[in-house]
Amino acid sequence: MHSVSVSEVPASLRSWMSAVSEIARAVNAAEPLEAVLTRVARQACRLIGFESCAVMLADPAREHLRVAGWCGLSPGYVALVSDGDALLIHPPGPQLDTPAARAFREGRTIVVPDVRSAWRYGLLRQLAPAQGYHALVSVPLRAVDDLAGVIVAYSVAAREFAGPELELIELLAGQAALALETARLRTAQQDVIGELSRANAELRRGRAVLEWAEQQHHRLMQLVLAEVGLAGLVSALAETLGASVTVEDAEGRVLVSAPDQGYRPPPDAAARRRAPARKALAAQESAMDRRYEVAEVPIVPAGGPVLPGAPGVVAGEIAWAAPVVLGGELVGRLWVTAPPAAPEPVQLRVVERFALVVALELLQQRHLVDVHGRLSGDLLADLLRVDGPLRPQVVLDRAAALGHDLSHPHLVAVLAVDGPVPPAVRLPELARSAAEPGPCPLAGPYDGLQVVLLPAEPDPGEALRRILVHIERAVGSDATPTLVAGPVAHAVSDYAAAFRVARGAMALRRASRPGGLVDVRELGLSALLLETGTPDALRRFARGLLRPVVVYEAQRGGDLLATLRIWLATGCSTTTAARALVVHPNTVGYRLGRIEQLTGRNLRDIGVRLELQLALTIRDIVRADA
Incomplete structure (x- = not known):
């Protein structure tokens, strides 16, 4: 066998660049695909020293390879390999297999140094004598999505193929693949151009929609920089969509809504329990860690009854819900209801962007709540220490900075929960929100309990009952909250003793039968025993x-x-x-x-x-x- 060394490969850098340029010019000049592939075959023969070369493409069914461009092959050989069963990609056995088919199937270069010993390619016994070659190399053509075909180079003499030769033929295969992809793109472009007159109006509309979306994006960024808060974001989105917008927390409580006039609420609990709505929300939550997609949620199924108390709701009406996510946790939802028309995809993307910014706003609020909670806890630790605060005026000033005037009488209450508390439940924050619309309490942890300080006037009894109800709902049936309303502290020095009385009543209640609201505000001398006695x-x-x-x-x-x-x-x-x-x-x-x-x-x-x-x-x- 004749072996060709690297020095014998007729491919200098200049000739290689010239060949690549020629192929590129042909591609850019929009020459027919067959002409470009023929140039590739010709350059393979000229640069590497093959006597003949063929570029073969797979048919649409990916059953056969066909010759699309060649150099040095006789017309009789081209006709022979173009026969319907000549180049089967998946032949029934080795007697009909070829190196070209194998290179395509396996996606790798196949080298045959001597066809006379290539027993596994039975079809070569018929094809090689017809063209008179004794060695060949077959390289797959890798298009963008998948293999498109192969390039096969033939040598009259049996030979080994050196590394540089294989590199060159593989590089030419890449050029052929590029030509194929360019031709495909050009065909697609011509199809688009052919339909341009019909689609021109739609393109203009699409451009306007994209410009609208970009404007909304800039507006959203301006709102964030202006620190308009959650209410400002929701009002802006409602105005943009001409719809009602609602932000809820994870428990379904409304945090903010807009507009003030003509507001339409999202589906109520009964509507969300219906199968279509339940399925839509469940599918959204299952995909929450991947994409924050807007889900269509039926308010009333088509043909279903409209419930009393739902003015303006019609059968078949749809609401749109976007999840508000922090750290992979669903912390709420952004609802869009009653838009003038079904939102287009680009409008839904705007809703998703707003939901992301709402999540950031909630994250900021949560951070502020955490800071407020730490400051409240530190304040209570100084206020309730056994001997009273070391510097009473400093404690009063710190309380005033947090919005609490402790120089006025305050009721001292303590809260405890027996059983597991869900991680998302923050007891001090829940106590503060549940006390509304009354005065906001100073709440925080101290000595293993949650302490709640409420102004003694107006009577805080109703606020305490609301706090207990909200906490019972939040912790669920697996935990039992107990709330003790202790004595009223009239001066800063009274808080520690009032806390000890409430703590004693809490210990007595939990040791006997935890749960409920215990009021020990008016005990007189009995409070001393509660303060010092064991349960x-x-x-x-x-x-x-x-x-x-x-x-x-x-x-x-x-x-x-x-x-x-x-x-x-x-x-x-x-x-x-x-x-x-x-x-x-x-x-x-x-x-x-x-x-x-x-x-x-x-x-x-x-x-x-x-x-x-x-x-x-x-x-x-x-x-x-x-």
Whole structure:
């Protein structure tokens, strides 16, 4: 066999660049594809020293290879390989296989140094003698998306192919692939040009839509730089789309909405539970980590009934929801309802951009809340220390900086949750939001509890009940929140003692039956025992003192405890207690006498009255309901 060294390869840098330039000029001049591929074949023969070369392309069905351009091949050979079954890409066996088909199938260069020993390519026994070659190399043509064909170079003499020869033929294959891709693009361009007259109006419209989207993007950036806040962003989007826009948190609570006039809310809870809406929202959440896509959510399915209380809603109406995501966590949704027409794709992209900015706005708010929470916690640690604040005026000034005037009387409440609290639930933030529309409380952690300070005026009882309800909803059925309304602190030095009383009541309640709202604002001297006593000791004291009365009532009735509580509360006046109980004074006297018999205590003794008052208070705390 004749072997060609690198020095024998007739391809200098200048000749190679000339060949590439010639092919490029042919491509740019829009020569027919067959002519360009023939140039490629001719350059392979001239540069590398092959006697003949062919460029073969796969047919659309990818079943056969056909000769599209060649150099040095006889017309008879071209006709032979152009036969329908001549160059099968996937032949039924090696007797019909060829190096060209194998190079295409495997996507790699196939070299045959001597066709006489190439037993695995049975078809070469017929093809090689027809053209008179004894060696060949077949290189795949790699187009942009997939293989397009092969380039096959033939040598009359059997030979080994050196590395530079293979590199050159592979580079020429790349040029052929480039010519194919250019021809494909030119064909596509001609198709577009052919349809340009019909699509011109649509293109102008598309350009206008893109310009509109760009304007909205710039406007959005200006709003962000202007720090208009969440309300400003939502108002701007509602004006842009001519629709109603709503931002909710993860629990479905409305954070902000627009416009003020003609506002249409998003689907309610009942509508979201319907199968189409539930499916759309679930699919959106499953793809949340990949794309923040807007989902179409049916408000009322086509043909479905319109519910009462939904003015203007029509069957088949659609709302659009974009997820608001922070760190892969769904923290809310941006809803678009009642637009004048179904939003176009570019408008939906604008909605997605707004949702992203809303997420950034919420992130900023969360950061501010975290900072506020840390400052509140530090403030409470100084305010509630056992010996009182070291520098009271400094503490008052820090509280004022956070928006709280602690020089006025404040109720001291404590909150505890028994059970797991979801990571997304922030108890101080929840307490602050639940207290609205009343004064915002100072809330934060201290000594294992959540402390809530509320102005004593107006009466904070309703705000405390709202706080407990909101926290019960947020933590779910697996956890039990307990809220204790403690004494009112009238001066900065009173807060520590008021906290200890509330903490004592909390410990007593949690040790007995956690949950609910316990009010110990008006305890008087009993507060001292709550402040210093342990839960077990307090329960034993109350149970031991009241057990005979409790057992008697359970067996015979008589409302003894209720009578004792009213009598003590009315200043130990039998007449006043009788009026409150709507009974005869003698009945009150009889019941009090029975209590003295059962307890062995004289109710005329002031100390006994204090003990009974404390026992009833402990019993109320243990048995209190929200």
